Amino acid sequence: MTNVTRSESRAFDELRPLSVTCGVLDHAEGSALIEAGRTRILAAASVEEKVPQFLRNSGRGWVTAEYAMLPRSTHTRSIRERGRVGGRTMEIQRLIGRSLRSVTDLSGIGERTITVDCDVIQADGGTRVASICAGWLALHCALETLVRDGLIGRNPLQDSVAAVSVGMVNGQMLLDLDYEEDSAAEVDMNVVMTGSGRIVEVQATAESKPFSLARLNALVRLAQKGIAQIERIQRKSLMDYAAQRG
DSSP: OOOOOGGGGTTTOEEEEEEEEEEEESSSEHHHHHHHTEEEEEEOOOOOOSOOGGGTTTSSOEEEEEEEEEEESSSSOOOOSSOOOOOOHHHHHHHHHHHHTTOOOOGGGOOOEEEEEEEEEEOOOHHHHHHHHHHHHHHHHHHHHHHHTTTOOOOOOOBBBEEEEEETTEEEEEEEEHHHHHHOOSEEEEEETTTTTTTEEEEESSSSSOOOOHHHHHHHHHHHHHHHHHHHHHHHHHHHHHHHHH
């Protein structure tokens, strides 16, 4: 194993500089901007007075997500997805949707659909995990808007949810990988957890050779440490936004 020199001289268990701002859009019921290092995600939550066919007359609502990368969010221009989205995009937006629904009491929304659009403004690794973090904030703000407007009695979120990447690079465990680290990782993992420390989803891949259960558990514990820090930043951003709205 060789020591890995990280950007911003980060320790192996240190997050990238993280900035979160709620309420950045005037028209969306809820919105948030997250900046994790050089990765920037804008999330907007929109409320519609309808639900998918399978939920009609059920008294339950629905939370879903869409994900997109702007053409110059990366080093070279990518083609804007139109019509049918690609497999990677579909997989990511399903992950975001599952993560948000995991902490939402859908019966508390009424027969409404909340769509959380996560747009990657700039990508430097970790876009799916940052989208979950920003998406939960946008959803929280949208639900608070429904409470303030008297459309629901209380915010139906049961917990927070956040996500972070971890991995093995040159035999060393690292938290919150940027693109360069992710490209060189022997093990690449995304972990989604609630604020109370319960696992929503773990996506782990051995890029070179299989890894042990002990290593898996160690990486999850490292992710848990980072997610706890993210959750505190999420909460503070919500408190600042609530104070701003008065």
